[in-house]
Amino acid sequence: MPAAIFTAVFYLLPVIVLFVYTYKTGxxxxxxxxxxxxxxxxxQAFLSTLMSFAMGLPGAYLIGRTRFKFKGIFAALSTVxxxxxxxxxTLGFISFFGHNGIFNSYFLxxxxxxxxxxxxxxxxxxxxxxxxxxxLTMMIVxxxxxNLDLVYSEAAKxxxxxxFKSFLFIEFPILLPSVLSALILTFIYCFTSFAVVLVxxxxxxxxxxxxxxxxxxxxxxxxxxxxxxxLQVALIGSIVLIFGILRKSAGIFSQEISRSNxxxxxxxxxxxxxxxxxxxxxxxxxxxxxxxxxxxxTFTLEWVYHLFSGRMNPYIGNSVIAAxxxxxxxxxxxxxxxxxLSITSAYAVNKIKNAFFDIIFTSSLAISPVILAFxxxxxxxWIPLNFPSEIIPIxxxxxxxxxxxxxxxxxxxxxxxxxxxxxxxxxxWFQKLTLxxxxxxxxxxxxxxxxxxxxxxxxxxxxxVLYNPEFPTISISAxxxxxxxxxxxxxxxxxxxxxxxxxxxxxxxxPLFRENQ
Amino acid sequence: xxKVAIFAIxxxxxxxxFAETLTIYTYxxxxxxxxxxxxxxxxxxxxxxINFVSMSSGSLxxxxxxxxxxxxxxxxIGLSQSxxxxxxxxxxxxxxxxxxxxxxxxxxxxxxxxxxxxxxxxGALAIDYSKSLKNPPKTxxxxxxxxxxHTLVIEDPRTSTTGLDFLLWTIAIxxxxxxxxxxxxxxxxxxxxxxxxxxxxxxxxxxxxxMVSFATDEAYNYYYYKGSDIGVVxxxxxxxxxxxxxxxxxxxxxxxxxxxxIDFVLSKxxxxxxxxxxxxYPVTDVSLPQVFIEHAPVIxxxxxxxxxxxxxxxxxxINEWTQIIIK
Numbered sequence: 001m002p003a004a005i006f007t008a009v010f011y012l013l014p015v016i017v018l019f020v021y022t023y024k025t026g027x028x029x030x031x032x033x034x035x036x037x038x039x040x041x042x043x044q045a046f047l048s049t050l051m052s053f054a055m056g057l058p059g060a061y062l063i064g065r066t067r068f069k070f071k072g073i074f075a076a077l078s079t080v081x082x083x084x085x086x087x088x089x090t091l092g093f094i095s096f097f098g099h100n101g102i103f104n105s106y107f108l109x110x111x112x113x114x115x116x117x118x119x120x121x122x123x124x125x126x127x128x129x130x131x132x133x134x135x136l137t138m139m140i141v142x143x144x145x146x147n148l149d150l151v152y153s154e155a156a157k158x159x160x161x162x163x164f165k166s167f168l169f170i171e172f173p174i175l176l177p178s179v180l181s182a183l184i185l186t187f188i189y190c191f192t193s194f195a196v197v198l199v200x201x202x203x204x205x206x207x208x209x210x211x212x213x214x215x216x217x218x219x220x221x222x223x224x225x226x227x228x229x230x231l232q233v234a235l236i237g238s239i240v241l242i243f244g245i246l247r248k249s250a251g252i253f254s255q256e257i258s259r260s261n262x263x264x265x266x267x268x269x270x271x272x273x274x275x276x277x278x279x280x281x282x283x284x285x286x287x288x289x290x291x292x293x294x295x296x297x298t299f300t301l302e303w304v305y306h307l308f309s310g311r312m313n314p315y316i317g318n319s320v321i322a323a324x325x326x327x328x329x330x331x332x333x334x335x336x337x338x339x340x341l342s343i344t345s346a347y348a349v350n351k352i353k354n355a356f357f358d359i360i361f362t363s364s365l366a367i368s369p370v371i372l373a374f375x376x377x378x379x380x381x382w383i384p385l386n387f388p389s390e391i392i393p394i395x396x397x398x399x400x401x402x403x404x405x406x407x408x409x410x411x412x413x414x415x416x417x418x419x420x421x422x423x424x425x426x427x428x429w430f431q432k433l434t435l436x437x438x439x440x441x442x443x444x445x446x447x448x449x450x451x452x453x454x455x456x457x458x459x460x461x462x463x464x465v466l467y468n469p470e471f472p473t474i475s476i477s478a479x480x481x482x483x484x485x486x487x488x489x490x491x492x493x494x495x496x497x498x499x500x501x502x503x504x505x506x507x508x509x510x511p512l513f514r515e516n517q
Numbered sequence: 518x519x520k521v522a523i524f525a526i527x528x529x530x531x532x533x534x535f536a537e538t539l540t541i542y543t544y545x546x547x548x549x550x551x552x553x554x555x556x557x558x559x560x561x562x563x564x565x566x567i568n569f570v571s572m573s574s575g576s577l578x579x580x581x582x583x584x585x586x587x588x589x590x591x592x593x594i595g596l597s598q599s600x601x602x603x604x605x606x607x608x609x610x611x612x613x614x615x616x617x618x619x620x621x622x623x624x625x626x627x628x629x630x631x632x633x634x635x636x637x638x639x640g641a642l643a644i645d646y647s648k649s650l651k652n653p654p655k656t657x658x659x660x661x662x663x664x665x666x667h668t669l670v671i672e673d674p675r676t677s678t679t680g681l682d683f684l685l686w687t688i689a690i691x692x693x694x695x696x697x698x699x700x701x702x703x704x705x706x707x708x709x710x711x712x713x714x715x716x717x718x719x720x721x722x723x724x725x726x727x728m729v730s731f732a733t734d735e736a737y738n739y740y741y742y743k744g745s746d747i748g749v750v751x752x753x754x755x756x757x758x759x760x761x762x763x764x765x766x767x768x769x770x771x772x773x774x775x776x777x778x779i780d781f782v783l784s785k786x787x788x789x790x791x792x793x794x795x796x797x798y799p800v801t802d803v804s805l806p807q808v809f810i811e812h813a814p815v816i817x818x819x820x821x822x823x824x825x826x827x828x829x830x831x832x833x834x835i836n837e838w839t840q841i842i843i844k
């Protein structure tokens with residue numbers, strides 16, 4: 001079990017070390033305020049999960065089942081928020097949804113004489129979370145739909161069931177494992193949401209994660225932070241357990257690989273339009289800002305030139321080229337590591353059917369990256385670890401739960417007969433892997449790679465704690481440009497990051513749904 | 518000639534290789550600003566290397582604590598006064614009285630009788646307002662007026678030192694009544710951001726009319742853009758002064774070089790670089806640049822909270838503040 005060892009060494013050890021280190025002194029943190037915040041955290045996570053799911057499900061169907069022109073672009077754009085620096089996202093939201101934002105100034109106000117101002121409200125928080133997390137549902141459920149066998153629904157159709165009925169009673173139950181995976185990941189992400197809530201809602205809507213950050217940095221009360229972390233892990237662990245039980249009772253439908261398509265439905269156009277406005281609007285307005293001179297209102301490459309000419313190097317602490325290079329190295333390594341670890345561990349967990357591992361592997365999401373980074377700092381006292389060597393395990397730990405969940409549902413629906421047939425025919429382990437398992441699990445491999453790559457590229461909080469400018473990353477560089485008041489250059493770097501991610505994903509995504517084109 | 522050149526290069530590399538390296542922990546904007554300016558001066562003076570390691574100002578102290586048994590830093594620079602109680606309590610720094618300590622003008626900045634922390638610059642909080650705002654507030658009570666409803670952006674004291682200092686400022690002004698003040702301030706607050714930069718962007722692009730920021734912001738704009746869309750006001754003219762400190766990390770392997778650095782911090786070279794890089798005021802009597810004289814408010818009256826009180830009440834205050842703010 002390589003994954004178990006990896007998890008133990010790189011995730012549990014630092015956390016346990018910090019735990020032991022911490023429990024010498026401290027205060028009692030289960031006060032009424034923290035409980036009140038906990039209640040709000042759960043409430044907003046619940047609402048946000050519903051909205052993310054509702055936004056992602058139609059997309060999953062369109063992506064998995066139908067053919068449309070901009071499918072690749074659509075899928076690639078939707079994962080971009082993961083990598084955008086949170087301040088770029090803030091600016092995107094403000095410039096799009098703000099009082100004087102594009103949406104209000106050029107659309108709602110002139111036409112309907114009303115304004116829609118979701119910023120700094122609960123609706124804004126829910127929208128923000130949905131904005132980040134709907135791709136989870138879209139990609140995970142979408143890849144399950146893309147290899148769903150139509151035999152069942154055809155049969156239902158023949159028996160006179162309506163399309164909706166056949167979806168609800170035939171397809172949905174088959175898709176349930178992937179739906180549950182998407183739901184649980186979404187819930188955990190919304191629960192531990194930090195930047196999104198602060199950025200779009202403001203401190204009025206703080207989550208437990210904000211309190212943890214406060215204990216760690218402002219009050220330097222490690223015990224307070226650990227207490228809340230334990231509470232968070234316990235809560236999320238028990239939710240993972242409930243979902244695990246649900247998943248088991250959902251039954252398992254293994255299936256053949258199908259290559260079928262449906263016609264693009266009319267509601268799809270409406271869906272794509274709405275998503276394009278609400279999700280891609282802020283993204284595009286941000287990408288645009290990197291190439292715009294606001295003083296003369298003209299297109300410009302000035303900011304990009306500033307970045308690459310070396311003028312910004314003192315503020316970044318290194319060159320932009322180095323930042324791009326190291327970011328790609330870190331993200332690529334951790335994405336590959338994540339795919340390998342999650343594919344093997346999900347296989348093993350599926351075989352031994354022990355809910356304990358399910359909880360351990362998934363609840364690492366409940367540990368905030370800062371805690372993880374602090375654990376590494378304590379570890380450094382005994383083990384010669386340093387910045388570039390420890391960041392890849394950290395990124396891997398942070399994206400591993402997604403991969404694990406994706407492959408868990410992947411393996412559950414894996415057609416064992418083919419595997420067995422191959423064994424009977426004398427295929428060895430390697431042949432089975434390369435000729436059967438990898439091709440069948442290709443959609444899962446690619447979505448895992450997507451998310452791991454994106455999460456690593458955008459990670460800031462843990463990186464910031466351990467950072468060494470000899471090995472710069474793009475997101476930290478953008479952050480430094482922002483805080484040294486080089487806003488246009490920071491925007492340009494953000495735009496480059498967004499465009500680069502978009503291109504990488506667009507190319508990678510092609511083979512993902514090619515089977516049904 | 519060529520041989521000589523090669524010899525010289527090899528020699529230079531050898532010197533560079535063997536030069537003593539001073540590792541300094543600080544926050545990131547310090548490195549890109551004043552750090553860049555003073556680094557070559559100090560390196561040349563003492564034939565050494567400076568290695569700046571920067572992090573968010575919030576995790577500076579946490580990192581020193583976590584590395585206590587195996588310290589990697591020689592010097593830390595950029596500690597804010599609200600962090601000092603914890604730093605001294607944890608015994609992270611060693612005493613050193615700089616040879617030029619007498620040059621510090623305001624003796625009240627010397628808060629540690631053992632000289633473990635040495636002040637190197639100070640600034641004051643202020644309210645920045647967009648000049649499109651017709652009549653900006655002049656006092657804290659003015660801020661409560663309904664004409665400013667929904668215009669002010671503040672930073673979260675849990676995640677931002679600026680936000681924390683603003684909270685302490687109101688406590689210094691209103692004492693036990695600060696919670697009443699905040700209750701009444703709520704309608705004025707547009708939102709609470711996690712950090713200063715987000716708030717500043719909101720002011721810049723017109724989403725907000727006022728924010729909690731620094732007294733030198735207008736001077737900054739005049740210096741870089743020859744004009745300013747924002748003005749600054751210190752309500753009640755009672756400034757909350759933020760002093761920043763440096764110190765030598767306990768366990769340093771380069772003690773004598775670290776001491777020289779602390780002396781250097783109070784030198785003319787360093788102090789003259791403070792205003793236009795840090796946008797803070799120097800602690801010695803070096804002359805101020807013209808733009809400071811013309812566009813930064815003169816700080817006349819200051820308010821503070823005693824260090825001991827911050828230490829005992831900080832977490833209680835933040836708790837109470839959170840109760841008021843959250844829905």
